[in-house]
Amino acid sequence: MITSKTVRVTIHFFLVIFGLIWIYPFIWMVFSSFKTNNELLTAGINPIPESFNWDNYVRAWDSANFSGYFVNTVILTVSTVIIVVFLCAITGYALGRVNFPGRNIVVICIAAIMFIPKGYTIIPLFKIVNQLGLSNSMLGVILAESSGAHVLFILMFTSFFAKIPKELEEAAEIDGAGFLRTFTKVMLPLSAPMIATTAIMQFIWTWSSFLIPLVLTLNKPELRTLAVGMESFVGNYASDYAGMAAGASISLVPVMIVFIIMQRYFIEGVAGAVKS
């Protein structure tokens, strides 16, 4: 669509300028993470630190235990993503490909869940996880994070699987594949864009989730996540903003990488779901 060279250069020009404004806060954040807290608070608008020191990173990584939180967050996020993808894929497959009696009611119910007003749910959730004997364990946090209806993802998988031509399934059956095998060997690999979309969205959610990991790790601080750990920089009468900037920079990197790697599939996935 964009043809002339001048137009393209102009577009790049605006994209860069606008983009700079857009990421200025990040530049500020990353630069600030090299400042002392005092410098950060008194430097006014000058974003460049007087000298680049890694103290904040050392402090965040060691004393604030971000190294441990980092590992926890990765375990929690990756496990949650896999569980959610798995749950949504099989649910979507059952709904999309099997025309069992009452299926439409189920689909409508799932859609309706989205609109249910949610009140204050953290205490009952904690009670259940506790009764399962899973509070203060990573498994409990993972389970709680994987709960929820995932309406969006399920419906996405449903519509995707429903679209796959029947012949493909029949061919697999002729080859002797059963229901399960058809699903794992033929259908699931086809749904890679859906998997990518679900994975990336769930990744972003869980990565920054705060209240659930906090409450469910009450007695096990070593199980805390980065988002929870961020709070330890805020004090009664004094806050360590430079440490926080370092912590935020640390926790931003993995999400960025995931987005850069998966963004193509991500957009494709959403597009695929929309296309029908």
Added chain:
Amino acid sequence: MKTRSNWFVFLIAGVLMLLAACGNDGDTKTEGDSVTLTMWNRYPELNQPFEAFIAGFEEEHSDITIELQNIPLASNTAQYQTAISENSLPDIFTTQPSLDELVELDLVKDLNEIFPEEVKDEFFPGTWFEGGTTLNDNVYVLPMFSPNHGVNMLYYNKNVLEEYGIAESDIPQTWDEMMTVGKQINEASNGSVYGFMWSNVDWANAGFVHMMATAISPNTPWKFDFKEGEPSFATEGNVESIEFLKQMYDEGVMHPMSIEVDTTKAEANFAAGKAAFYISGNWTGTNLIEGSDFEEWGVVDLPTQDGKPWYYMNARQADGLMVNNNTEHWEEVKVFLEYAKEHLYSEVILATGTTQPAKMDVEGELPFPQFEDILDLMTERAIPVPKPTERTLEIVDFETELFSRLGWNDIGEVAVGYMTESIDDIEVELNNLNEEANEVFNELLEEFSDVSKETYQFPDWEPFTPYEGAE
């Protein structure tokens, strides 16, 4: 395709194994002969000293391990709530939820055997009060902070004073002097340096206003008028104090960034020489030294309207350690508390320099020289005032209910609202709030049989005279 789905199955299997592994690491609390006690600390500034203190304790008592957990400030209420609702409080925890509720739920252990009368006398007057550290005369809290904690004072930046030729004897002791000195500095620096640095934090504003106001309306130490026996938010003192804040802001005495920054940023900029004076509580000294690496400061008493004396209502809250009533290791906890009684005040509280230890005459090195002045000002300005809770414990519930129903706790945000012109007339707004408070107050009087207006009236009390509670 085949490899891909294998990969998927493999991943799931991996996660399941991982989960199984995570699920297994259950509670292995006792290893051999050593007992592990869990402890929660919600005071971030005490994290480091607590760690050192615990190391010292563990060295002396090798059979006891203390597992310290620092609670993020922003979420400590949620965390305590959940723990209480599921009865999973740690063995020892810093005070947070209201004492009466914990006692009612049978979740907190009485510490009477740790604190016999003669030991209780070693603490500052006002340390032991109903609903705070004691309930029905049973001790439930090992008090850490002195009841004098919270006194505001005037901090000054020596470098700024020197640069603009202000002698330490010229440090303002009245509001008018503050205005004059502030304008003088602002003019001399061509508007780059201000007289006064402030923050827009609600509790800081509320503290400022209530403390300043005692010089003008002494019958109201904080929220209640103890002569009339009713909530009293629209006192002359409150109005005048808020007007003073606004006047400083409008006339270029207060640094303009004040109304949008928190105390951390305000302190850093005060230390960086952007203003000559700063008012805050007794914990500020250690922040200036530790946070801003700034030593060239001094501290004096607050300036008041016309230099009239003021006072601070002591024992506003209890800060200390509580013990879980369901602890399985009461004997070990006792050992820890006995140790804490001897060492905590010097090694944790005094050494940090944030506040006065609850125990009097604690020996120990002061972390910085100005701390001496801070301690003196605390002892001087904080005095015991009447406590309706001494008359009936129902007051605790009554007041909690009052402020819960009101939906606002104090008038700090009103001060900010007036300075930023979200409120046009401070007197009208305070009167409205006061009316609302009195309405709910009177409603509740009907519901609480033990509480009446008389419960809040103390005719024998003389403001500025330490109240002994004799009737």
Added chain:
Amino acid sequence: MSTIYIQFVLITHNKSMESLKKGREIVTKQKQVTKTKLSKRTKRRYIWAMIFLLPQTIVFLGLSAYPIIMSYVYSFYRWSGIGPLENFVSFDNYIRLFGDSRFWNAFLNTLYYVIGTTVISVGLGLILAIILNDARLSGKGFYRTIYFLPVVTTTAIIGIIMSSIFGIDGLVNELLLTLKIINLPIPWLTEGSLALLVLILVGSWKSLGINMVYWLAGLQAIPGELYESAQLDGAGFWKTLQHITLPLLKPMLAVIVLLSLVGGMHVFDLVKTLTDGGPYYATETLDLYIYNYAFSDAHGGSRPMMGYASAAGVLLGIFTFAISLAFGGAGFLGDIRRYRKERKKRREVTQ
């Protein structure tokens, strides 16, 4: 990001209606032909479907439905979140909420925020997506990443970052002063309506990326042949945009707007860190209002009012539902109508 679901509801709804019809046809056919029971294969498939549905159902009922139902129960009690539920007050909490001007103030603020961010971030998102969808533009991935970054930033740090930008001595004021556009710094964060404006701007900044991705997805769903034939017809960029791109994106618009509305209704951590509802409640949103009651600091002298907060949560849910219904209902009905029309056409063609 409680996002794109409406579209999927629509899609699956249409799909299910279609398959329902098909199913009925099959059933009638079967009835006509044999009147036998379900075939063995179908039966097996039903069983498998049940097995596949089971895990999600268990997880949902146990870990989602129960807590939600409990939160409804709380809203009828006076309860501090601690101790047993004993003080049943029926609709008291709701009645008090309706009489609380601060609640309605928070409601209005939320509404302004929702409308503001939706207009800005959905609109800008579309422009950006159209530019970044061009196949010949180099560095697309780079730009997309840049604009997506705010979506994934930890909100805790945004407060301090933004105060360095919008503060009295922040970047914006400094720029405006240097350019001599203003003589006195503007109190962006401390003047009620300005603070709300800044909140909307920052909210839009944070949500633009995700809306851009949705638009990109919508754009990629448009068949390439359409553009090719448009090019053959000699249509320029604007013509193509006007006659092909925008009309085809219309259904997507309803979805994205709806999602943005629903997401905006629940804005919380951004407000908490940026203005904390100040000055004097000028930027307090409903979620923050709920939080302030649910987790009010015990040292402030008041206790958490979990019942009251739950009631406010239920009301917030109802408002969100109402708004979704108002905006989405129209689109939903329109879509069904359009779908039916198309199907009719298709059937006529095949017949």
